[in-house]
Amino acid sequence: MEVILGVPFSYSINGEVRRLLEDFRDMINFCIDYAYRRKITSYARLRKGVYEEWKKRWDYSTHFCHSACKIALAMLKNHRRRSREGKPEARKLFMQLDPQLYKFYGDSIRISVKPRRFLYIDLKYGEYQRKFIDAWREGKLKTGEVTINEAKIIIPFKKDVDLTNPKDWIAIDVNESNVTAVSSNPHILKIESNLRTTHTTYFNIIRSIQKLSKFKPKTAERLLKKYSGRRKHKAADECHKISKKIVSFASEHKMGVVMEDLKGIRKRIDYGRRLNRRLHSWNFRKLQFYIEYKARLNGLPVIYVNPKGTSSLCPVCGGKLAPNGHRLVSCECGYEDDRDVIACLNMLRMRGAPLPPKALHEPLTVEVRGRDESL
Ligand SMILES: [Zn+2]
Incomplete structure (x- = not known):
């Protein structure tokens, strides 16, 4: 059996990525509109129908068209299932990329926008993400279809496991x-x-920092950041051990x-x-x-x-x-x-x-x- 875990990575969005996300949202809405007006529910028919017009409007790799069609149909299906009137609209900025559209390097990702045109994004990661990167580097994990929104890049890691028939x-x-x-x-x-002790200790520290913020706001802000980080790190470490x-x-x-x-x-x-x-x-x-x-x-x-x-x-x-x-x-x-x-x-x-x-x-x-x- 294949086990898939979506692991979120933070990144700093730039103008280029934002433009791509906005264009992708427009592509989804374009596909929704096309499918809705012609009552299309099959992926092959939608892909074939929109392709020429899509190519005229957007100068991106064809895979973006596949992905937009897929998402548009899923949104329409979901909309019908909830028996809502009219057609859905994509508002949030997000996109899903097939493995053909990106290359994962562990600490960064490369997105193919069109032939020989790439976007490189550095990924921010902590202890949790690093374990997945290490296992991926050792060849123990594979990556699947990536989701990107304004704040995060979610990378699904796949592993073939023999699902134990539990004794x-x-x-x-x-x-x-x-x-x-x-x-x-x-x-x-x-x-x-030690989770409880950790929790209490940092709860008290953070409370006393908050008292300090009236008199020394700058110092308090710096200390708050430091200790919140430490608390999070300590708790994550405990959870990992247990x-x-x-x-x-x-x-x-x-x-x-x-x-x-x-x-x-x-x-x-x-x-x-x-x-x-x-x-x-x-x-x-x-x-x-x-x-x-x-x-x-x-x-x-x-x-x-x-x-x-x-x-x-x-x-x-x-x-x-x-x-x-x-x-x-x-x-x-x-x-x-x-x-x-x-x-x-x-x-x-x-x-x-x-x-x-x-x-x-x-x-x-x-x-x-x-x-x-x-x-
Ligand atoms: Zn009893």
Whole structure:
């Protein structure tokens, strides 16, 4: 199976690129208009129909015409599906380029505008992007159809992986001070994380800088930039370390990954204090994202389950759990366990995976400390 990950790179737009983006938007609208008036839905017919007029209006490589036709038809289809009146209009500046239209160099990209006429753009990248560039240089990844807008260039990296038919599933609970992973094997991984400490430390630093801004705005601005950057870097680094440990463990045991879907949850719904707190903090989605892309690159399936009830219901009998001390929760049926482990067990149950027999009474715990690099 082919796994594709779109990786965004920042760049500084210049006049030439902007003009190309504006022209491309006009091409899309031209194609939409042509197809709409003649009720064309086939790509071949549209391409053939617009080509002569397109060639007169724009002096670009023919591939731009292909791409504009493709996007125009997709927009029309989407418009019809939503049963809207009239025709859609492309307003935002963006374009998609076939592999024939660009050449990727790792830290820059070359766009073919017309034969022997090229635009060179330098790409800005951080740690995350650099890993993809390195893997691409080693020949482990290929690039696909590139998307360019005013702010970003999104490069899809493709990798052929053998999608593992998972022997087991591992549920991952991400919370403010640790990450818990449980499989039905049974393995319980507890990874202590510094994410919360990092978050608090920088929250305090940034707050005191903001106080300073009344008296020394210039200094405050400079410090704010510095520490915001450091916070971001530190958090990303933590997320990489934690996700790497979990995914190499899952990969070694050929496990699919189950996580809570925290994306679609609205603030007004009260899912309980524990979950609400997680939703309002900023790192959980980031960490989940790192786990997901690393897992996918390793050919491991990743699924999300509805988090409702994962930390309040008994994984054995389904009864309501009551707190029993700081970390423990217990049920009337006699079952008692760590609250994070319970959240994972409920996720496994929702996935239909068998519950680990041992974990029901005495969990086998594998402690993995945050700074240990051995896994
Ligand atoms: Zn119970």
